[in-house]
Amino acid sequence: MSHPVRWPRLAIATLLAAIGLAGFLSLGIWQVQRLHWKLDLIERVDARVTADPVPAPGPADWPEITREDDEYTRVRLSGEYLHDEEVLIYTPSDFGPADWVLTPLHRDDGSIVMVNRGVVPQRQGEPAAFDRPEGKVSVTGLLRLSEDEGWLFSRDNNPAEQKWYRRDIGSITETKGFEQAAPYFVDAEMTDAEGWPRGGQTVVKFRNAHLSYALTWFALAALVAAGYGLLLWQEVRRK
Missing domain, CATH: 1.10.287 (Helix Hairpins)
Known part of the structure; x- marks a missing residue:
């Protein structure tokens, strides 16, 4: 039917x-x-991290820096560390609980670039002893952009108490009163496989x-x- x-x-x-x-x-x-x-x-970043280092961008280049075009570029720069203004930021690491050591580098042109010198393991909640080189130094590492946003369970930075939980470079340099500070930081390469801070800890990994x-x-x-x-x-x- x-x-x-x-x-x-x-x-x-x-x-x-x-x-x-x-x-x-x-x-x-x-x-x-x-x-x-x-x-x-991923292909472009892989090429950047293995390329010959180029001079780190100066103040004239800062407005043009983008995450897609510049992050993980291998750069070199020189200057003097301002150890009195260094910042320790907690991070889990291959060495257990540790701190990133972020130290301002005062360049010859008067600008400031925050350099992540590497990790220092914590001993009973306090950072272990580490080197603080004096005088002019040369640094080679990867250009990284500010970590303005925290992760799901991360704590917020507390600039008033000088307590930092992520590498928010803009907030750190502003609180420190640096008038000409780069909007990026540099993850220093490993120069001493036995000493501290231990550089070369950048994890270059993209979820795909x-x-x-x-x-x-x-x-x-x-x-x-x-x-x-x-x-x-x-x-x-x-x-």
């Missing part, structure tokens, strides 16, 4: 299927684009789950298409 096609039901299903397909396919395509962007970024996200969205689009196809088949059989 033949039954008439249920047009209202079919029209609603068609509209919902079209919206679902368009949405899921758009998200899948976007994730594919993000995948290519991330792979290109875009392929799995893309496959998920495309799978959902396929499910929508399959469900709509099943509905049409049922309507044809019913008629």
